[in-house]
Amino acid sequence: MPLKLLNNVIFQSIFLMSLLIVVGVFIPNWLVFVITKAIAYGLVGLGIITLMRGGLVSFGQGFVFGIGGYTAGLLGTQAGLTDAMLLLFISFLFTGFIGLIIAPLLARYRDIFFAMLSLACSMVLYGILIKIDAIGGSDGFVLPESTYFGISPSPEYADYILYVVSILMTGVVSILLRYYYNSTPGLIALAVRENELRVEYLGSSAFNVTVLNFTIAAGLGGMGGALNGIALGHIDPEFTYWTTSGEFVFISILAGYLSVPAVFLAALLLELVRSFSGRYFPDTWQLILGVFLILSIIFIPSGIGSFFKQFFDKFKNK
Amino acid sequence: MSKNINLLRVEGINKTFGAVVAAKDINMTIQKGERVSLIGSNGAGKTTFMNMVTGYLKPDTGSIFLKNENITSLNPRVITQKGISRSFQIPQIFEPMSTWENLLVALGTSQKNHSYFKNARSKENADYINEILSRFSLDEFAHRQVSELPGGVRKLLDIAMALVRKPDILLLDEPTSGVGAKEKYPLMDTIAKALSVENLTVIFVEHDMDIVQNYSERVIAFYQGEIIADGKCDKVLKDENVQEFVTGKT
């Protein structure tokens, strides 16, 4: 197979997506469900690594996760909109829009202040959501069954169809993101991470880069939230809670910002560990997560994406 | 080409930090194509002056004009866009990236319209980057990570990056500082050669008087925030005050 084709982003993505779709037919339903959830969490993680490429870590992506989830949920229960693809798309746009509005407030801050501000945003939203009884208060509410182009799938296939839809939509998003990362603005974003002062002195605005990255992260997070809500069939304020935000950060740190697929792999790892430890070691789930996090920070500081990158770089240099 | 264009005009600049007078009634006019060096001992006000011209600091009073436009209250990013670029005493470069990528960033920031989908490492950009690399004799370091490069090379890169957007005025902050005595001249030669391609206006801060004499025609001497001499190189360096307060020759 010609090397150039192998290196091509679109080719790689189509290959991966096809593989997953086919594999999905043969794996048990609980695994299909787990992978779908991992994709939802991975989307939020992608948003965080987009921000990380600009030098920032958000501790409050629960904010956009919740907005996305509630958007999908409310459109379902109030407007009767149940088409999954449409809901994912609208959540992406709407949450991205909210992100665009909030971004200027946060984009002036760096390091710990940015992290804390984003966290505070998510906590304020949490405080609001648990008080609004009209949308279920702290219990949240149930989402109606999803449809796909007007068709309501039978229960045995419902999980798989959602799985396929999420792979396709996430695949498209990932390809677009990879193009952004490889582009000149993407490179400038990396430069902002390294030396913001020099970027300003070269004539570009670090603020604008941050606003863009934050908006993208918001859209991705919203889409992830909608997907998670649809997959669970339920939405509640826990989506915006700081511990949920913590899980997204965990995924991003584990994955690193070098590779897009690594983010989903990290999310899958999280989901699998959650499932298994929940079943077999119920009181140690957080302990395992905590230890895992410290170990990855110490031993894999660039994330598992760095292994992916090294692997692909070997191909490029052949 | 008219040599009487007042590119940079500085009028009545004053700046104090508490009890320290960093700038006192600074006036100067720089014309297109000039090579000016700023001299003065540490704390004389050269860096403060540079920081005000590039927008990092705001003067207490006075104005700065670039091509007759008042740039006094603008921030560094806008001033860079208007045509003043600077290099730094400690090279401000992007450590984990390669020389090539650093220059790509400089190129990208100089362009107004970016495609979010075109690969940064495209052929179109490559030609210009290659040209800059050879001008600064950086070809062999093109794809090495800059954090591993020797000091002189990092300085060259820092200056090259400032030059990418083809500024009207280039400010060099101690271009040969931190470089060994043997390497100073080759470094300055490379810089001078690279800058001579366009008729660039260059203002540089320098402590080494030999470099000052060999690479600038005009010298402005600072002392305790004031300009004590401004004129042709030979004349200024022979000036009594300059010898007493700056160069130290008896």
Add this chain to the structure above:
Amino acid sequence: MIDEILTIILDGAIYASWLFIVALGLTFVFGVLKILNIAHGGIYALGAYSTATLVPIFYSLGMPDQLVILTMLVSALAVAIVITPIMERGILRRFYGQDEVLIVLVTYAIYLVLEDVQKLIWGMNSLYVYEPRELLGALELGSLYYVGYDLALIGLAIFCGLLLWLVLNKTKSGKIVLAVIHNPEISGCMGVNINKVYLAAFFVGAFLAALAGSFTAPLISVQVGISVAVVIESFAVVIIGGLGSIPGAVIGALIIGMARAACVHKLPEAEIFIMYFCMAGMLIFRPKGLFQGTQARKI
């Protein structure tokens, strides 16, 4: 009317005192080590649990009731002595000099670990240790009734805050710590043992966290999940007051405390929300908080 105002003021003061004791260690550790320690809440919980364990043992030994306070102090001290070497020296020290945000993530990981450690040691049951709360009797002010212990919290808060402030500003050791806050590198060059200062500062922060837990234990049912509220509320206090600032923590605690008390009596629906509201307000107008904490000015 007067009764109502008095109630609000006293309730607010008691709650603010609790908040202050809880947040003091957090803001101090940030000030010295530049670490926002999310595990602070976990140490608080350990303090509560250890008190809930040691106090019943104390009572079974039949010693004079008043000494129970000593037991509570000892339990907090024990927690700090155990946790500090493990956390500071064992884990956090590896990350000094690295990204601030990275260290916060490490403290978050430690928080997760501590949450499960609680479950593994003490199980999912709730522990109760009401007795110390009855020690100081009650105070009746007209129609108002306050438990003496609760009011004593105000005293404890003032005592802790004042003591820390005095030590920092009036003693030689304290001034060394201030020097390290301003400029660790130069302090090191001047002969200060930076690592020792960090260790000591972390110990003080951990002790304060455990102390908060210890003295809160008689007021609540000690169970899994008590750390969560602490993480959130101490976080709110330092956002409002400013990271690293002790006066800031005082003001932040007072603002939230009084606002909460006012809400409880006047607008109960907003009680939980008011804290987030104060936080949001501060973030919009002055995100770095009211005070900056001791910082060197760099031109």
